[in-house]
Amino acid sequence: MFKNVVFGLALISVVACGSKPRVNLEEGALELKPSAQHQVIASEVANLLENYSYKKVPMTDSLSRIVFENLLKSMDQYRNYLLQSDVDDFKKFENTISQDFKKGDLSAPFFIFNVYSKRYLEAMEFALTQVDVDHDFSKKENYVAFREKLPYFKTDAELKDQWRKRVKYDLLNLRLTSTDKDSVDVTKHKETLRKRYENIISQAKKTNSNDAFQLIMTSLTDAVDPHTTYYNPSFAQAFNEGMSNTFEGIGARLQMENEMVTIKEVIAGGPAFKDKSLNVDDRIIGVAQGDGEFDDIIGWRLDAAVAKIKGPKGTTVRLKIIPAGQELSAQPKIVSLKREKIVVAEESAQKEIKQVKGEDGKTYKIGLIKLPKFYIDFEAFRKRDPDYKSTTRDVRLILDTLRQEKVDAVVLDLRSNGGGSLQEAIELTGLFIDKGPVVQVRDVRNRVEVDSDEEAGVAWDGPFGVLINRFSASASEIFAGAIQDYGRGVILGSQSYGKGTVQSAIDMSRFISATNKLLLKAKGEDKDPNTPNGAPEFGQINITMGKFYRVTGSSTQHKGVTPDVVFPTQYTAEKFGESSEPAALPWDQIKASNFTRVADLKSVTEKLNGIHQARMKKSPEYQYLLEDIEEFKKSDSIQEISLNEVDLQKERDKAKAKNRARINKGLELRGLPLWKEGEPQPKIEFDFVLDESLNVMGDLIRVVKK
Template sequence: MDFKLFKEMLKRILLVTFTAAVLACQASPKPQPQVPGVINIVPDEKQSLVCREVVGLIENYNYKKIKLNDSISSLILDKYVKTLDPSRNYFTASDIKEFEQYRNSLDDDFRNGDLSAPFYIFNVYLKRYNEWIAYATTQINGKYDFTKNETYVYDREKMPWANSTGDLNGIWKQRVKYELVNLKIAGTVADKNVETLGKRYQSLKTQISKINNQDVFQIVMDAFTETIDPHTNYFNPTNAQQFNEDMARSFEGIGARLQLENEVLKIAEVIPGGPAFKSKLLSAGDRIVAVAQGNGEFEDIIGWRIENSVSKIKGPKGTKVRLKIVPVGKEMSSKPVIIELTREKIVMEEQSAKKTVKTIQSNGQPYRIGVITVPAFYADFKAANAGDPNYKSTTRDVRLLIDTLKNKDKVDAIVMDLRANGGGSLVEAIDLTGLFIDRGPVVQVRDIKNDVEVNEDQNAGVAWSGPFGVMVDRLSASASEIFAGAIQDYGRGIIMGTQTYGKGTVQSSIDMNRVVNPSILQRIAALVDKKNSIAGTTKETTPQLGQINLTMAKFYRVTGSSTQHKGVMPDIEFPSLYPMDKIGEDTEPSALPWDEIQKSNFTAVANLNPIKTDLVRLHKERMAKSLDYKMLQEDISDMKKREGEVSVTLNEAKLKEERDAAEAKSLARVNELRSSRGLAKLKKGDKVTKEESFDFILDESLQVVGDLIQKSNKAELVKAAPQSNKF
């Protein structure tokens, strides 16, 4: 984050007079349409106020300089409906037709703080949800023939909306059969399966009954802000607190970020340094279907609210939690894997860069290469501002590691591993770059007024002047892209991996209580107190309005090229373990485009282009003979095939056969790799230990750096870049 930019923008925001908001606050809200047969959820005055103010902030201070109109209203409606019912299991075609009346009016409604339309849509969804869960519950005890060659379409996102209740009845009956055959294939008895599924649907009913207007408002605002751009987000008070706790990077649990996808809890990210990361038992995309405390009984959590699931997974440090997971890439019918983790205190500020030393052979020559893994661009700003001379930061930690690698380990080269590093402190990205280049610009920042600030490394000298490589992947984002881009632009090292994420925007966190006129807060407090008095609930003194993370600026490389959308392209390219068409800024419809500004005044360290040609050639020659590379390509190909599948067989024998074949294939591939390394083969049921796991991408990256050591002799580089003495 550019803190000077943030302070300047916040000052401008605080100077705005919210006269229109005062007038709007006095206006009578539009009557809320009622949905019969369900307890309707309605918005409150605070949410109406916040909606108006967010519209004003976005229209006046978002980097896109965008005004809400009918076109944006249409996009918001589509995103909102898709968020509520992504697989088209609840709404009927007639519901969707009814919602069309709001297609071109949400922009005006939001500007006036009128939330009646999206809340009405949610109440329709709530009614449909309860209807279909009730119907599904009646089908659990039905008689099913698992020998029939039927299929169930579990992903109906691109299919038409069901025309009638009868059509959806058929879909839900198939869903029940699908869930029962999944449980049956997993190895439990029929009576237990019926009981499990009954509890699952009862849990769904219980969880939906706990939905409140804050939940609905958050969904509405997500659809609104993400239509503007992917990284402008509003957080209601509860979520704002959680967000800030996450930013504080301190909690007790397993060290994973979780999200719900089609009512199944999924690992969105494994946090570096936590129990899940160190165990290597969990990966992004894995789905958690049940949780047990220590040696206790498992609880089926499919369909639970995410905060309820998280509360089961989190817990005091030192305690154990067991999880049933379906690994990423496996069908939900696959037999769950049971893992056990010991919870720890995850203090994100204390996550440190770490080093290892690898010895490789390159053309018969041994080389020692230091690998520095940087999980995030962290800094303890509180300690730094307090004058603590030993405060934690990425740059300080890496500098110490480099000193050890140079003076004690006597390495020939260093590799910086930024895979899955989603970024962090801009200051740290600049300072870390400064360890490898002398003084000079690192990144440029352009604000909404098109003013460009050049952020420079102002510290003389370098910590490492030898051969250098940087590893990135599709999850390397933001500050990681600034660092990798600068290293590439200066010719200071070789970038290895895949195209990075492409997040080149700057967000500032704004407390909504700080931008609203105090007189409006007093009016809202009086209204809330009056309602609370009638209801007999607690008096509220100052309404909490949450916060907005607003996109207010954009990053550019020293060459003038934006990191936005395109990210950083590696010099040595590997196949991506992550689907490039599903993960990345360029997959976001509302993402800002790539563009360029004027080049900054920088001098490259060296011209590595002639060397890169040889490095690419040698890399490709190795890959043509590599069993690991061949299997990696096969895995990616298999994953792409599965992504195109939207249905699954309901025939028990076929489903079991498919699962067993997949497990046998996986075991055979592991054993083929183990044999190539001289390791004993595994039997069915054996687990691959942490020590036996292979990191082919790292191994090949080290070989590339071995080539770099041999190719980049001092004479060649001095000739290519006579102004440099760094490399």
């Protein structure tokens, strides 16, 4: 019942689509209005949250207040745009906003968003006027960029003074970071900053009603449950592509630069890579489908342009290109590409072989598998494609290779793996245990289903470790919890995120009545013209429909998975993870399922911890880690930046010297050449937790042999 669901921590960049906004030319502010489609969707989402989600939260005054706060925070988290008088005016909606969702009435949140967008444009346009002002860089004054803990500005004068300081800081920053000999001459810096602000204003004026609707709906769903999310069509498509680690298109990463879609990366193996006709920094100024007419896309929003460029595999797209380095007046070249399915290799499982010298003097080979997320190409799986891509299939092939290379142990690195497919969590566990329950899921009716690995045999039966951290969530926690409960391996790292809820990804068109669809069609609002090909026309809701439990009956909600060998971390439970979410479900437990442990590793993990702690007492690198954690904790305060050139330069020189000393200390600990003045900063990542985890695996190999 629950195997084809999604319950990861979804991190998706903000790219929305929709019709052009109406602009109030006198005030320069957007006058966005909800479409009839938005109103229907809002009502249906509110109904789902009240009657069908796991929490079944009614649209009440108390929920309204949370939605209201979420909306303000999502727009102006650092309180740099809205005035206190604006917020006071908004409070007339504070107790009714969620009830309005139920009725499909979005006038209040759209009113709030329009006021915010007006303030935003006012601030940016004022900032533009300050670029050519003569700023006194010898004056003693400070600037606070992150004002989340400070009150809203009471007057327009206070807000403008903040933006005067922001412009002064931006100019000073350009001045101090310039590598030119004439860095004292601010003319070039002013031109750079002017273009930056003009570009921000231009992009802000392209904000449309779909952008506002996405933000507004997120404020509602976050108030109910941190993992229930409504995605508009573009977001839904991006989420589903992320889950499958594939997308269909030309195989290029695009970015907006100076109103033009610019190629920033050509993905290896894709059509653009094979054709060799596109290069980094080429600009796309026109797009045509097959033999059709070209659309001029200069000045378009990035997401609207991407929707034209992407498309089903096997179809042809033609691009009008201004090659990198050439003027806009240059004759564009025409490139014709056949779209393909692109596999995002860097987000797939990858292997490495590490060598560790044990306490006994022997060298052990350890296979390291890094897994960024639990992915599966659902569409290919449903179509019974024999070559569908999935986590389990990729890891099985890696394990076959590692076995042939005769590794002594395997470590699966799940650090910062936010989850993904439940089906993959279960099947991946099956590569390490021989049949048995993996996870229990309780649904909205309190029915408990036990999901098991039903395939006999294992792909790896040798020493095994799983590495987790505070951002390992959902599928990562199911997998790590099952490995720990079965005694199949050792869990290393820090306490995991604590997300014990299950989301189903549902196409919203299933909940829109036939009558409403006909009414929307009559109004011409049944489908946005910029909806990407293949995206759900009414968007998608990832809604919490269940809660999962370990085979022992304990939920991972809030508590997460506690490693057998624990490393210190700067990410505390109070500020990071599920326990920091106000709307999160509580921890609880149910009856244990019927499972048989592979081994009782209690005595083994006690020995490993003893050896590990003894090693840490003598480890300078461990002290280095603890010092880094302390530095991180110090940064959690209101940061004031000096706008005095001499003082800021001193602060930066001090910070630079401190950073150099830290890096050199790490280099020295590893016997590497030190970073000298004038040399580029070494691109070296110190991963003490991984290094020591591999040492622990070396200990495990020896302990198991004994």
